[in-house]
Amino acid sequence: xxxAFMTVAYLMVVGVTIxxxxxxxxxxxxxxxxxxxxxxxxxxxxxxxxxxPDLGLTQAIVGTVLMPGIIILAILKxxxxxxxx
Amino acid sequence: xxxxxxxxxxxxxATVLVVVGIAGMLYLDNxxxxxxxxxxxxxxxxxxxxxxxxVQGGIVPILEPDASIFEFPNEAALIFGPGIVLTxxxxxxxxxxxxxxxxxxxxxxxxxxxxxxxxxxxxx
Amino acid sequence: xxxxxTNLWSVPLLxxxxxxxxILVNLLYNKTKAIRAxxxxxxxxxxxxxxxxxxxxxxxxxxxxxxxDGTYTFTASVFxxxxxxxxxxxxxxxxxxxxxxxxxxxxVLIATKSLSKNLGPYLAIIFxxxxxxxxxxxxxxxxxxxxxxELGSLLVAGLxxxxxxxxxxxxxxxxxxxxALAGSGLAISLGLILGLTGYVNITDAIxxxxxxxxxxxxxxxxxxxxxxxxxxxxxxxxxxVHPLKxxxxxxxxxxxxxLLQTQSKLMLVAIGIVMLRLFGSLPFATDVMLVISVLTMIxxxxxxxxxxDLRWILAYLIVSHSGLVTVGLSLGTYRGIxxxxxxxLNDVIYMSILLICCEMLLYFGKGSTSIKFGxxxxxxxxxxxxxAVLGAMAASGIPPFNGFQSELILxxxxxxxxxxxVAAVILMVSVSTFVALFRAIYSIFLKPEPEKTSESYxxxxxxxxxxxxxxxxxxxxxxxxxxxxxxAFSFINESALKVVLVPWVP
Numbered sequence: 001x002x003x004a005f006m007t008v009a010y011l012m013v014v015g016v017t018i019x020x021x022x023x024x025x026x027x028x029x030x031x032x033x034x035x036x037x038x039x040x041x042x043x044x045x046x047x048x049x050x051x052x053p054d055l056g057l058t059q060a061i062v063g064t065v066l067m068p069g070i071i072i073l074a075i076l077k078x079x080x081x082x083x084x085x
Numbered sequence: 086x087x088x089x090x091x092x093x094x095x096x097x098x099a100t101v102l103v104v105v106g107i108a109g110m111l112y113l114d115n116x117x118x119x120x121x122x123x124x125x126x127x128x129x130x131x132x133x134x135x136x137x138x139x140v141q142g143g144i145v146p147i148l149e150p151d152a153s154i155f156e157f158p159n160e161a162a163l164i165f166g167p168g169i170v171l172t173x174x175x176x177x178x179x180x181x182x183x184x185x186x187x188x189x190x191x192x193x194x195x196x197x198x199x200x201x202x203x204x205x206x207x208x209x
Numbered sequence: 210x211x212x213x214x215t216n217l218w219s220v221p222l223l224x225x226x227x228x229x230x231x232i233l234v235n236l237l238y239n240k241t242k243a244i245r246a247x248x249x250x251x252x253x254x255x256x257x258x259x260x261x262x263x264x265x266x267x268x269x270x271x272x273x274x275x276x277x278d279g280t281y282t283f284t285a286s287v288f289x290x291x292x293x294x295x296x297x298x299x300x301x302x303x304x305x306x307x308x309x310x311x312x313x314x315x316x317v318l319i320a321t322k323s324l325s326k327n328l329g330p331y332l333a334i335i336f337x338x339x340x341x342x343x344x345x346x347x348x349x350x351x352x353x354x355x356x357x358x359e360l361g362s363l364l365v366a367g368l369x370x371x372x373x374x375x376x377x378x379x380x381x382x383x384x385x386x387x388x389a390l391a392g393s394g395l396a397i398s399l400g401l402i403l404g405l406t407g408y409v410n411i412t413d414a415i416x417x418x419x420x421x422x423x424x425x426x427x428x429x430x431x432x433x434x435x436x437x438x439x440x441x442x443x444x445x446x447x448x449x450v451h452p453l454k455x456x457x458x459x460x461x462x463x464x465x466x467x468l469l470q471t472q473s474k475l476m477l478v479a480i481g482i483v484m485l486r487l488f489g490s491l492p493f494a495t496d497v498m499l500v501i502s503v504l505t506m507i508x509x510x511x512x513x514x515x516x517x518d519l520r521w522i523l524a525y526l527i528v529s530h531s532g533l534v535t536v537g538l539s540l541g542t543y544r545g546i547x548x549x550x551x552x553x554l555n556d557v558i559y560m561s562i563l564l565i566c567c568e569m570l571l572y573f574g575k576g577s578t579s580i581k582f583g584x585x586x587x588x589x590x591x592x593x594x595x596x597a598v599l600g601a602m603a604a605s606g607i608p609p610f611n612g613f614q615s616e617l618i619l620x621x622x623x624x625x626x627x628x629x630x631v632a633a634v635i636l637m638v639s640v641s642t643f644v645a646l647f648r649a650i651y652s653i654f655l656k657p658e659p660e661k662t663s664e665s666y667x668x669x670x671x672x673x674x675x676x677x678x679x680x681x682x683x684x685x686x687x688x689x690x691x692x693x694x695x696x697a698f699s700f701i702n703e704s705a706l707k708v709v710l711v712p713w714v715p
Contacts, residue, residue, distance in 0.1 A: 013098040051162035074185035078192040130393040165403035187382045
């Protein structure tokens with residue numbers, strides 16, 4: 001039981017790490033915004049595992065809806081793809 | 086598998102997020118990418134603060150009606166860090182909003198998201 | 210000393226009235242007359258509260274410690290455990306917040322006079338900037354300190370960006386990006402201190418640090434100090450971030466800069482005092498602060514000397530004079546702290562005079578304050594030229610004005626500590642300020658106007674009455690403080706003594 005829990009925690013740490021790096025390596029900004037949302041879910045789980053479930057809930061809402069929402073809004077008002085030159 | 090505590094795991098993830106965030110803010114050229122890197126940095130700080138309060142084998146610091154009030158202080162996780170994090174999440178959102186607004190305004194002026202083009206140090 | 214035992218009524222009002230005004234004014238948006246009436250009324254109300262309020266505490270949660278015989282303990286001699294979010298309103302807070310309220314009134318008057326577009330949101334940002342500085346000054350807990358510094362940094366960006374030029378928006382963007390680092394650092398510092406001591410109240414935290422042996426955990430205190438220093442440097446625009454902060458000072462409207470520089474200097478004083486109270490006994494702590502301050506003075510003044518625009522000169526001089534404020538604080542002695550706080554007070558006054566003169570130049574000269582531009586303003590507006598010259602004399606520490614008194618105290622404090630090189634740098638700042646300012650003022654005001662550029666400054670300038678009155682008031686305050694510095698000392702002395710002798714008392 002504990003082991004399964006720890007395994008999920010490991011996975012989530014890996015997920016946060018990969019999500020962070022992948023978001024910054026994307027050329028498509030819209031996709032990068034989605035990836036930060038996914039990374040926030042992993043982070044929310046980590047908060048939950050670290051005995052702060054209230055923060056987990058807040059992070060899940062803010063990190064998956066509000067933050068990517070603001071970023072997507074900014075992308076829609078500017079441009080979707082990174083300039084190449 | 087090496088035995089490490091959940092707290093250390095949290096600190097490792099937080100360090101990765103903070104380093105990736107700062108590196109992204111410094112080295113990436115795209116302003117929206119810098120914005121995303123900023124959200125990663127603030128996530129990393131939040132995770133570090135939450136990990137600070139973790140107690141091995143502890144319980145969630147919410148006093149249940151039937152819980153023993155004498156065991157609670159010894160078992161519960163510390164709330165100092167998490168108490169700050171709630172505010173930090175809100176501050177992160179408002180800073181993101183302001184940054185996004187400024188980026189949109191500057192994009193309308195210059196037609197570009199490249200920091201090297203937009204943030205050139207010319208004085209009017 | 211008449212400290213109220215019960216929760217003080219005035220402290221929450223000082224915070225709530227500007228916030229409510231900001232909301233109301235923001236909703237009104239463009240109705241100039243209503244906005245003017247409400248915001249002037251609110252700033253007068255805040256000024257009256259700051260002047261009339263008694264001294265005492267306000268607890269947002271928790272309570273003062275109660276003795277076994279039913280009395281309260283928060284005297285200087287007894288440790289008391291409060292466990293609460295607390296504001297303290299004392300003599301230091303009274304004089305600094307009172308002065309800031311006066312400047313808020315002038316800023317609001319000038320802003321409503323000279324702006325017409327988007328007046329509501331702009332004034333809302335101005336009022337919230339006032340709130341952030343007032344909260345940092347009054348608070349005695351880390352939580353409000355952190356929130357107010359974060360709020361303040363976002364508002365600086367807002368205030369700068371609202372001036373609408375491309376350069377201002379870039380400066381705001383850079384400043385906000387850096388606020389990510391400083392704000393996160395402050396949050397981590399706060400988390401570490403909370404984890405180490407367990408108290409959010411600064412008094413309780415100092416009590417804990419004094420009465421418990423931390424052992425190996427002492428290193429954590431250094432990390433907390435480093436992050437708090439980062440936030441201090443950021444909030445006040447000291448040396449590593451001085452390019453960002455001078456951009457900010459330069460690109461806001463000059464009347465906005467009046468409040469911006471007031472905010473950052475009061476934050477420097479408030480956070481500096483907290484750092485001294487908490488970490489004053491750490492080895493190297495005051496040395497680090499001293500090095501940062503001396504570097505700030507040198508960089509600011511050198512950059513000011515090579516500028517060719519009055520606004521840029523003022524921006525860099527404000528940065529270098531922030532160094533003068535912090536050099537006093539970081540000496541850590543009684544005289545040094547008095548000198549630092551007094552310097553902050555004087556600095557805010559004479560820089561406001563110069564900035565308002567700068568605003569008038571922009572108003573008359575159609576947007577230019579360059580040295581190469583124009584000349585002969587003294588003939589067209591003798592009052593403006595007189596104010597600019599007198600303000601520059603105050604800024605460079607010439608005797609009848611207030612700048613002289615505080616710089617004298619700083620020099621004495623530096624020599625007392627056996628640091629003649631710091632004293633030399635302070636003198637250098639004073640002399641270079643004189644050179645940089647009078648170079649600009651000579652070529653803008655005193656030099657005869659060249660015949661050809663007749664389109665630059667046309668006709669005779671008539672200053673608005675509001676500006677004239679505010680300049681007269683500020684200049685007379687400057688003169689009074691220069692002749693009778695004891696007036697200010699009676700407010701500052703007690704706080705400086707407390708920082709040195711009983712650091713746990715706010």
